Amino acid sequence: xxxAVSHSDxxxxxxxxxxxxxxxxxxxxxxxxxxxxxxxxFTLMDTSESQVFLFIENYGIESPFGNLYISDEKGTTFxxxxxxxxxxxAVDFEKISALDGTFMINRYNNDVGNSKLKSKQxxxxxxxxxxxxxxxxxSKLQRPETL
Amino acid sequence: MIGTNGINxxxxxCGGNIRALNAGKKxxxxxxxxxxxxxxxxxxxxxxxxxxxxxxxxxxxxxxTKNMGEEWTYITNYVxxxxxxxxxxxxxxxxxxxxxxxxxxxxxxxxxxxGHQSATKNSTWSTKIDLFMSDDFFKTNQLLITSGxxxxxxx
Numbered sequence: 001x002x003x004a005v006s007h008s009d010x011x012x013x014x015x016x017x018x019x020x021x022x023x024x025x026x027x028x029x030x031x032x033x034x035x036x037x038x039x040x041x042f043t044l045m046d047t048s049e050s051q052v053f054l055f056i057e058n059y060g061i062e063s064p065f066g067n068l069y070i071s072d073e074k075g076t077t078f079x080x081x082x083x084x085x086x087x088x089x090a091v092d093f094e095k096i097s098a099l100d101g102t103f104m105i106n107r108y109n110n111d112v113g114n115s116k117l118k119s120k121q122x123x124x125x126x127x128x129x130x131x132x133x134x135x136x137x138x139s140k141l142q143r144p145e146t147l
Numbered sequence: 148m149i150g151t152n153g154i155n156x157x158x159x160x161c162g163g164n165i166r167a168l169n170a171g172k173k174x175x176x177x178x179x180x181x182x183x184x185x186x187x188x189x190x191x192x193x194x195x196x197x198x199x200x201x202x203x204x205x206x207x208x209x210x211x212t213k214n215m216g217e218e219w220t221y222i223t224n225y226v227x228x229x230x231x232x233x234x235x236x237x238x239x240x241x242x243x244x245x246x247x248x249x250x251x252x253x254x255x256x257x258x259x260x261x262g263h264q265s266a267t268k269n270s271t272w273s274t275k276i277d278l279f280m281s282d283d284f285f286k287t288n289q290l291l292i293t294s295g296x297x298x299x300x301x302x
Contacts, residue, residue, distance in 0.1 A: 001230070001253070001301055006272035006294040013272055016292060019301070020237035023245045024253070025280065027292050044299045052301070075301070 002044055002054075002075075003027060012038040015054075017075050031077040032056070032069060045093045047075075049101055054078060055091045065108055068093065084108040149177070153191070157216055168216035172208075181235045183249055185215040188222075188229055206264035209254065211284055222252070223285045225260040227276055228297045229253065236302040248282045255279075255295055272296050 001024045004013040014037065016027040040061040045053040045068070052071040059065050068085045069078035085107050086092045092106030148156040148165075153173020158165045168174065172191040180186035189210050195203035209222040209229055232251025237244050257264065257275050265273075278295025281288040 002299045003278055003292060003295045004272070004297045005292060006274050006276070006296050008274060010272050010274055013296070016295070020234050020240070020247070021244045023237075023247045023251065024232055024234075024300075025245075025291065027278075027295075044301070047301050 001027075002030075002042070002052075004042065005029075007038060012040060013042070014038060015042055019075060028076055030054075030071075030075070033078075033080055036067060036069065036078075043091055045091060046095055046103070048095070051075075052078075053081065053093070053103070055085065055087070055093065057087070064088070066091070068105065082107060159215060171219065172210075174210075178229065178231065180231050180249065181233050182238055183213075183233075186211070186213050186249070187216070188231065188252065189219070190226060190229065204262055206260065211252075220284065222281075223254060223256060223288075225257045225264050227255040227257075229255075230298055230300045232280065232282075234300075234302055250284060251280065251282050252284065253278065253280050253291070253298055253300075254285075254288075255297060 001018050003016040003018075005016055006013055015030045015032070017030050018024045018027045036056045036058045039056045039058050041057055043055040045055050047053075050073050052075045054069045054071065055066050056069060057063065057066045059067075064086060065084040066087055067080060068082040068091075070081040071078045082105055085105055094104045096102040096104060148158075150156055150167075153175060155168045155174055155177065156165050157168050173194075174189045174191050176190040178188045180188075189212070190207050191210065192207050193205055195205070198204060206224055207226045208224045209226045210219040211222055212219050230253045232253055233247050233249050237247050255276050255278050257273070258277060258279075259275065272294075273296060274294045276296045277293050278291045278298060279285075279288045280291050
């Protein structure tokens with residue numbers, strides 16, 4: 001279980017998690033890279049591969065990008081999986097159901113075109129955004145525990 | 148089946164017979180129990196028609212049924228998010244985990260609110276909303292985390 005806890009500024013949150021082993025009662029703040037510890041919001045993208053994909057809007061709520069983080073098996077420690085993942089009304093993240101551990105992500109590529117995109121409109125004009133098939137490194141692990 | 152105007156429908160024989168859920172209120176949100184098929188939580192917003200002798204207050208109330216909507220019991224008010232605490236995965240792996248009571252629920256709520264409940268919580272986080280848990284539908288409850296605004300349950 002993931003919980004958004006309001007920061008004192010009431011604009012940002014920190015994220016706590018717990019799992020079934022404690023009856024979901026032992027909530028602990030998740031460990032994220034420093035620039036993601038406080039965010040505007042978060043989206044749980046997938047929990048099916050004994051790991052959690054978490055999308056965090058750490059470029060600000062107006063930005064058309066966010067970062068994707070991947071957890072350990074307990075869902076408490078996260079590392080950066082993919083930066084500058086594109087979000088519109090939903091995050092451009094899709095699990096490929098027929099291929100275990102395979103996800104597709106739409107990501108802005110810094111190396112092509114204007115590197116200072118500021119609005120969603122500019123993203124629409126930027127048709128060369130990469131379509132990346134990202135195979136999780138952990139996909140070959142056996143399925144031990146779900147959160 | 149979620150109907151219009153808060154009137155909802157249920158079938159326990161794959162659609163052979165369908166009846167209206169007798170909530171007595173317009174139910175906007177439903178959540179069936181992960182392991183008890185006749186249990187459900189439901190949330191409903193108050194309407195001004197309910198306040199005849201006092202100023203109108205619009206807030207979200209939480210109810211529970213244990214007989215597929217025949218009877219509903221009030222749980223608590225000024226609710227934002229709610230979830231069952233039970234998990235099918237936890238039941239299937241009961242030897243490894245603490246036994247979770249089927250009655251366990253998690254609720255984020257403003258325990259001190261008295262007027263209208265803001266319906267725009269998601270655009271502004273609030274330090275007045277806290278995460279609570281209860282194993283007896285809020286006859287007793289426990290504050291789990293201060294300023295816990297919203298929750299996403301995992302299996």
